[in-house]
Amino acid sequence: MNNILIIGCGLLGSSLLRKIKKKNIAKKIFIFEKSKKNLSKIKKLKLPCEIVKKPENVIHKSKLIILCTPMSQYKNLILRINKFLTPKNVITDVGSSKVSSLKIINKNLKKKIFWTSSHPIAGSEVSGPEYGTQNLFENKWCVLIKDKRSSIKQIKFLKSFWKKIGSKIIVMDAEKHDKIFSITSHLPHLVAYNLVKSAQDFERKQKYNLIKFSAGGLRDFSRIAASNEVMWRDIFFDNKINISKAIDLFIKNLKDFKKDIYLKNNRSILKKLVQTKKVRSKILKLKQDTNKPDFGRN
Amino acid sequence: MNNILIIGCGLLGSSLLRKIKKKNIAKKIFIFEKSKKNLSKIKKLKLPCEIVKKPENVIHKSKLIILCTPMSQYKNLILRINKFLTPKNVITDVGSSKVSSLKIINKNLKKKIFWTSSHPIAGSEVSGPEYGTQNLFENKWCVLIKDKRSSIKQIKFLKSFWKKIGSKIIVMDAEKHDKIFSITSHLPHLVAYNLVKSAQDFERKQKYNLIKFSAGGLRDFSRIAASNEVMWRDIFFDNKINISKAIDLFIKNLKDFKKDIYLKNNRSILKKLVQTKKVRSKILKLKQDTNKPDFGRN
Numbered sequence: 001m002n003n004i005l006i007i008g009c010g011l012l013g014s015s016l017l018r019k020i021k022k023k024n025i026a027k028k029i030f031i032f033e034k035s036k037k038n039l040s041k042i043k044k045l046k047l048p049c050e051i052v053k054k055p056e057n058v059i060h061k062s063k064l065i066i067l068c069t070p071m072s073q074y075k076n077l078i079l080r081i082n083k084f085l086t087p088k089n090v091i092t093d094v095g096s097s098k099v100s101s102l103k104i105i106n107k108n109l110k111k112k113i114f115w116t117s118s119h120p121i122a123g124s125e126v127s128g129p130e131y132g133t134q135n136l137f138e139n140k141w142c143v144l145i146k147d148k149r150s151s152i153k154q155i156k157f158l159k160s161f162w163k164k165i166g167s168k169i170i171v172m173d174a175e176k177h178d179k180i181f182s183i184t185s186h187l188p189h190l191v192a193y194n195l196v197k198s199a200q201d202f203e204r205k206q207k208y209n210l211i212k213f214s215a216g217g218l219r220d221f222s223r224i225a226a227s228n229e230v231m232w233r234d235i236f237f238d239n240k241i242n243i244s245k246a247i248d249l250f251i252k253n254l255k256d257f258k259k260d261i262y263l264k265n266n267r268s269i270l271k272k273l274v275q276t277k278k279v280r281s282k283i284l285k286l287k288q289d290t291n292k293p294d295f296g297r298n
Numbered sequence: 299m300n301n302i303l304i305i306g307c308g309l310l311g312s313s314l315l316r317k318i319k320k321k322n323i324a325k326k327i328f329i330f331e332k333s334k335k336n337l338s339k340i341k342k343l344k345l346p347c348e349i350v351k352k353p354e355n356v357i358h359k360s361k362l363i364i365l366c367t368p369m370s371q372y373k374n375l376i377l378r379i380n381k382f383l384t385p386k387n388v389i390t391d392v393g394s395s396k397v398s399s400l401k402i403i404n405k406n407l408k409k410k411i412f413w414t415s416s417h418p419i420a421g422s423e424v425s426g427p428e429y430g431t432q433n434l435f436e437n438k439w440c441v442l443i444k445d446k447r448s449s450i451k452q453i454k455f456l457k458s459f460w461k462k463i464g465s466k467i468i469v470m471d472a473e474k475h476d477k478i479f480s481i482t483s484h485l486p487h488l489v490a491y492n493l494v495k496s497a498q499d500f501e502r503k504q505k506y507n508l509i510k511f512s513a514g515g516l517r518d519f520s521r522i523a524a525s526n527e528v529m530w531r532d533i534f535f536d537n538k539i540n541i542s543k544a545i546d547l548f549i550k551n552l553k554d555f556k557k558d559i560y561l562k563n564n565r566s567i568l569k570k571l572v573q574t575k576k577v578r579s580k581i582l583k584l585k586q587d588t589n590k591p592d593f594g595r596n
Contacts (some may be wrong), residue, residue, distance in 0.1 A: 185514025216483025273527035
């Protein structure tokens, strides 16, 4: 392939960079990164790329452009690079919610330019180029979004690209994507944030030192609750309708559960606990997680 | 030490058994186990113990008696062994909630017998003697409960025992214990169960295949939601008052969060997401979890 321009070089951008280099997918990898802190890390790590101060200057030299910034930066970036884009560019992003961000893309991107959104289901609670790893996408799903700005040719191109990166590909529309991930990803994250916040509220009120006893379950949630706050604020805002519905469904289940334990409804509680256990087996069967007990931590 | 009788030989009982043997803490280890399935596993694994069919027959030979069964079995076990117990026996259990179980113990245990309850903060989503490991308690907290049935002498004895097992000891009363663990352990578990249940409800309703996309966060919760259902039913029932309060606090936070994302309250959301991040740092500083990103899974 020709050159690739990665805009935003944190955990995801730098992982892509490493893998593109390793697999020799591009001649040159251009990096545009706003954060001075990240830039100095990229230099210190000697990541194999050409750092550019003006992304607009290398667009004509880049076949593929990948946005790896928080979604709230898309609009400004599009306005900045818009007039340099041509229909030959393949443009994608790695954002975690799609309907709202595609509205912004469709509204601001100039006519006849394609944009095919990607969502690699990969990440971590840590942020920054120093945590990137070329294996981040290995055997992970990457969702490609079929939308009015995408073309069959571009989808084909991106399928081939993400396969080289190590991902398994699935194509769906933005609405379905946002519904699915409101449940499998966005709800778990906000639940983790709110569970940890509840522990903090309790600690403040009771003046107990709780955190040292977190190994009973709380520590698992604290990992997810340590995820990047800007990225997650953007996701929560962008997918708020689906997420609100997910919160309502979850609160309904919590209330039913509370009633069950209050009434010591043995049959109902056991049924629920046995049912939910099955999901773990499914996840392990699908190789979506390590099968070692306790994630193999101890 | 003299001999030790372990009643219930699943994950915790068999882990204790392995460690007691390894550290040569007892002359003989007697095991009483009701489940035929577990018994055949214990035999197959050749765990170093003497299996007894009647625990009452070896009580006079055992200094220490440790109950490692679900809490709902305590009453029947106490009634069975009551008349064989003497004040010389040190009796403990490893249950995860204390106020209710101590009520049952106090009501049924005959007079002048001591019982000092323990709660080792150790476990896993898997059950059964085949998963036991001698390192399960290493550097983990073990809470000892000061109660009217405990004596200074017995607490001292158990402190020494759990230290040999590898635990760090803290003594507190049952009320404080149940409040703390309603937040750090019981709430996270019921949240995990209900989150997975919500995903199942959604899947059924929308007819989407969600589970294959669980790597976005759901898979973490599925691990905890795979925990033993009988053990957890007992905990939820026994500590229902504290747990109900924890659910209320948590639902209040969820509703506030929903409002914040609905109104796109940037400042409030960012403040919350940054605050909760700090708990992870504390947990890692206290060495309550691995510091590897993503639990070192990938």
